[in-house]
Amino acid sequence: MLALLCAGSISFARRVRWIEGDTPLWCQPWRKIMIYLNLPIRRLVTGAILLATWGTVTPTPGEGGTTVDQKQGCFDEGGNRIVRTTFPDGTNGVVNGINYANMGCFVSFVPRPIVVTPAKASVEWNSPVQASVIRRTAPSSPTTPTTVGVSPSSIDEDFRGFVQVMIDGLANGESVRLEKFQVNNTTGAIDANAVLEQSLLLTDGVSNTIGGVANINVPADTTAADGTIVAQLPFLDSSVPTTVGEYVFRFSSPTGAFTALTARFTVTNVPDAQDITGQVTANAVPVPNAYVVLLDTHGGLNDFIAGTITDATGHYTFGAAPGQYDMVPIHRGFVGAFGRGVEQTLAAGEHKVVNLTMEAGTRTISGQVRDSNTNAGLPAVQVKFTTDSGKFTVDYTDANGNFSTSVTPDKWTVELPSPAVSQLGYVAPVASVAVDTSGGNASNVTLSAAKATTLLYGRVADSSNAPLAGLDLVAIDEKFRFNAFAVTDGSGNYVIAISSGVWAVDASGGALETRQDLAPLPRKLYTAEGQATNVDFATSNASAQLSGALRDNNGAGISDITYQALRDNGRFVRFGTQADGSFSAGLSAGTWFIRPLPDSVAHADLIFVGPLPITLTDGQNLTGVTLDAVQPTHHVNVTVLDQNGTPRPRIQLALGYALNNQVYVSFAYTDEHGVASLPAYDHAWGLAGDPENLAANGFREFAVQTVTVAGGDVNIVVTLEPLPPTGNTLVNLSTRGTVQTGDDVMIGGFIIPGLAPKRVIVRAIGPSLANFGVAGALSDTTLTLFNASGTQIGFNDDWMNSPDPQAIINTSLAPTNVKESAILVSLAPGTYTAKVAGAGSLTGVALIELYDLESLSSSRLVNISTRGRVNQGENVLIAGYIVGGYSTERLVIRGIGPSLTQLGVSGALSDPVLQLYNGQGTVIASNDDWRDTQEQELIDTTIPPSNNLESAIVINLQPGNYTAVMSGFKGATGVGLAEVYNITRN
CATH class of the missing domain: 2.60.40.1120 (Carboxypeptidase-like, regulatory domain)
Structure with a gap:
């Protein structure tokens, strides 16, 4: 009988698809069966005989049987997981020592009892219209390999959505390495020509969430730790995942616990009329x-x-x-x-x-893509290689993050696209690496990506609230060091995984290219480690069409130039020129300024004229618009060096002048020798660098230099100065309040963004306050420091009992009383909490303080807050801040009360009031309810309070000492939170 079942095939009225390889499962050592049973039939399964009968199939007499309603680990046609219900006889699926709980499955929309007959290990599907029976002999003991599946197993190139992968039969909590190979063969063999395009580590029961929001860009198990991994792979845009071809998913054990299993996957072409x-x-x-x-x-x-x-x-x-x-x-x-x-x-x-x-290729460029923190190699990551002349290739890193790519002798730029690392939960570096292979191979090229620690998520919709799918969203951090990528799904939803700090978001693609413009995106989004921030975007529909052509001074059309139309209200649309120089863009009514994008024109040997002001009216198209460019007669050749005389590549320069309300400008990037050649003609020009590009490369903006071109090329040298260490920062937080017991201890929180660790000292001051006339000072303080996960990372009772009291003395910030507490520590970027309590449950007035000992480092404190008891009189909550550095800081100061109730804080202050004092004791700002005074300004910061009764102030402050006093309206008391956010962009 077994030989017969392994020999033939017969068509049947329902499609059945096995997803555990090509060999029929009953012809293999087995543990579980995973079957799709779907309508209608479109494919014949090779090597199976299905015995179809009308009516009900019952167990063989004398064999016994267990009836099962549904089975675990199965999926219907829509990719929905079918959850197993209980066995009526209470065996929980174990019969004669064999677990049959996951042996078979059926579509969830047609109830079919399943009968298990253990003596022959048969599985029978019964329905009112048809019964299909498969029989095979079970071994005496199940083997370790598991069942895998991909659904759908075939898509076309227009597919947009998620592909589900599944592996069953694991130990609870077991990990699996999932790899996707492009094989382009009909056998499914992973041969020497196979390309590893994706490599993920999936763990049973481990999801990928930050701040309670799932990062859909990084596949992870969507179920509990139940021995089954079900993950969703995003196929949301037309890119590498939807390239037509043959693929294989390989499921393997990092520990070698089971033999690797594979599943075929196909992307097909969609025929078109052309x-x-x-x-x-x-x-x-x-x-x-x-x-x-x-x-x-x-x-x-x-x-x-x-x-x-x-x-x-x-x-x-x-x-x-x-x-x-x-x-x-x-x-x-x-x-x-x-x-x-x-x-x-x-x-x-x-x-x-x-x-x-x-x-x-006759040369090679080799190197590694790695984690910027651990230096661990990142597998299956795409790396892009380009030259200024248009040569192009891409490669993928191997399992250890290494690459070795064949190229031609030339000057190459090596880049790490942000989509390449977003699937692994990383943000990509903005900076590229310049490599010259003219004289030989290049090696040791390193591209470092930073681990994402926070999320932006939300929805993009048009003016009628209809979702916009397929939009590319790109986030760039304030220092232009890293960027991240996401695509909106069919509902317009997106998730961008980024690192903590300050980020801006841009969008392109989809409807934005044709009929809509994007609402002004928040230019600053403040994110903290471990948090997920919701930001929704809206567009306006285009109501007029702008069309024309870009032409040079000889009348020739110029192709492949991208322009940005920027409206007076901050909206923007990007469009480009076609082969003949023509362009067309849908815009809304209003005044627009049309200008070329520097990145688009840096390769063009032209001088561009702009920005061109355009005013549009609803329903009235503007045609025949001419955008102007001028052919150069000479060039200004600029060599850019750093302070050590080293040539600096990829520095963006601009050469321009203004005449009759028009700006004539050309752009170029320095090559690997630090040289940029800017188009020009006879005139006096101003030479400048792009501030953001300079900052991204670690240099300060240089003064505009006058360059006179008269009859020939001009050669000059520019020496850059490094950016000073970040001096604009909050260097001290100190908050005075009443310390009680339980939830009414004093709690201080702070955020360290960026990539570099920061050395700080945290102090809990109590008895010495009596020397300053403070009544009821806490006589003995304790201090506990926690990280973002709530793990205690530091504790001190008396500061002289700390591990190294001399180090505290060396900071010149040692407490003056031995009963006070201090913790000196270097902290990695992240969110931290310090709690001040009384030793032995003592109560009284205390001061919690945080000092930044490295205020000139690249990382800075962007948020510091204190939660404590707000009483009356002198026992209100008093927060002091020192703004360090050399220029104005923009801060948001908040007094939070009623919204603390939603976080489980009892006795929250019902209506806080804020007053801000300068160092001379003068009130410089105050607020009761935040919507009363600076409502729109606070909304624009993206961090207004969530309750209308809470207080907030947004203000520019010069370096100095400031104090915020938080009290209750009309003498109200309760627990409050005083916060300060640094929203300055350096």
């Missing part, structure tokens, strides 16, 4: 298994439209909508190029043939 076909060759030899990327060059934006893989003879096919496209071939060992005569216009119904050529 297409582009061709062959990829190198030196007239076909290149099989090459990626070919189709880019929409409409407007010079180079948006990824589709990807495919060449067959054994190097041929490819794209179905696409009519439009303007570029095709780029990619293959290990070869180099492709943008715009190498392959930019094509595809007409409706056209079948175009475009052959592509590649160059064989």
Whole structure:
């Protein structure tokens, strides 16, 4: 019987798909069966006989049986997991020592009892219309390998959503390495030509959440620790995941607990009425298994439209909508190029043939992508290699994060795209690495990514609140060191994983390219480690069309230049020029300023004119608009050096002057030799650097230099000065309040952002306050320090009993009374809490203090807060702040009370009042209810209080000492929280 079952196949009225490899499960050592039973039939399963009968199938007499309602670890057609119910006979699925709880499954929308007959290990599906029976002999003891599945196992290139992967039969809490390979063969073999595109470590029962919000960019188990991992892989945009081809998912044990299992996965092409076909060759030899990327060059934006893989003879096919496209071939060992005569216009119904050529690599660039904190290599991460002349290739890191990529002799820029590391929960560096392979191979190239510790999440909708799907959202931190990436899903939702600090968000793609403009995005979003911040965005629909062309002084159209239309209210739209220089953009009514984006024009040897003011009215299109550019006659060649005389690559420079309300400007980046060649003609020009680009590279902005061009090129040298250590910071927090017992101790919180550790001293002052006339001072303090997870990382009773009292003395901040407490510590970026209590449950007035001992370091305190009891008279909550540095700081000071109740704080202050004093004791600002005075300013900061009765002040402060006094309205008392946020962008 077993031989018969392994020999043949028969079609049947319902599709059944096994997802544990190609060999029928009953012909393998087995532990569990995972079956899809779905309607209608579209595929025949090879190697199975299904015995179909009408009516009900019952157990063989004498064998016994256990009826099961539903089974664990199965999925219906929609990818929904079917949860096992109880066994009516109370055996919990164990019969004769064998666990049958997960042996079979069925679609959840048609109830079917399942009968298990243990003597023959048969599973029978019964329904009113059909019964399908599979029989096989179970071994005496189950083997270790488990069952795996992918749903759907085949998608087309237009698929947008999530692909579900599952592995069952694990030990609770067990980890699995999930790898996705592009194989492009019909056997599913992971051979030497396979490309590792994704590598994830999944752990049973471990989700990927920050601040209670799931990071959907990083797949993780969506179920409890039950021996089954179910994870969702995002396929939300048209990029590498939707490249047409054959793939294999491999599930393996990091500890070797089981033999690796695989599951096939396919991405298919969507036929269209028009297409582009061709062959990829190198030196007239076909290149099989090459990626070919189709880019929409409409407007010079180079948006990824589709990807495919060449067959054994190097041929490819794209179905696409009519439009303007570029095709780029990619293959290990070869180099492709943008715009190498392959930019094509595809007409409706056209079948175009475009052959592509590649160059064989004769040099290598090798290095590693690693975690910026641990230096651990990051696997299966895409690395991009480009040259100024348009040469291009990509590669993936291996299991250890290493790469070795074939290139041609040239000057290469090596970059780490943010989508490449977002799937691992990292943020990518903005800075690239310049490499010159003209003289030989390049090695030891390091690209470091920072671990994401916080989330931004929300929804993007249009003016009618309809969701906008497929928008690319990019977040960049305030220092332009890191960037992160996300795509809105079908409901317009997004999640961006970032590190703590200050970030800005930008958007592109989708409807923004055609009919909408984005509402002003918050230019500063303040995030703390371990928190998730909700930010929703809105767009306005375009009500007028702007069209025209970009032309040079000879009347020639200029292609591939991206412009930004910036409105007077902060909205913006990006558009680009086509092959003939023409452009078209949908905008809303209002005044717009049209200007080229520096990154887009830095490669163009042209001088651009702008910004051009445009006023639009609803329903009235503006056509025939000409954007101007000028061909240069000379160049200003600038060599950029640092303070040590080392050439600095990737520094953005601008050369410009103003005449008759017009600005004439050219842009360029320095190459690996630190040289930039800026287009010019005879005139007096101003030379400047981009402040944000300079800051991202660690340099301060230099003064504009006058350069006169008269009859020839000009060569100059610019020496950059490093940024001073961050001096604008909150260097001290001290809050005085009443310390009681239980929840009424005094609690201070602070945030250290960035990447560098910070050395601080935290003090709890009590008895010495009596020397300053404070009545009821706490006679003996204790101090406890906690990290963001609530783990105690420091404790002190009397500061002289600390591990190194001399180190505290050396700070010049030792308490003056031995009964006071202090903790001196270096803290990694993160969120921390300090609690002050009385020794032996003593109560009284105390002072909690935090001093930043490295106020000139790259990391700074951006938020410090204190929770304590607010009483009357002198026993209100008094918070002192020292603003250090050399220029104005912008702060938000908040008095929080009633919203603490939602956090479980009993006796919260019902209505707080804030007063802010300067160092001379003068009141410089006050507030009762935050909406009364600075409502919009506070909303714009993104951190207004959540309760209208709470208080807040947003203010610019010069360096100095300040005191915030928090009291209750009309003498009210209770627990309050005094907070200060530094929202200054340096």
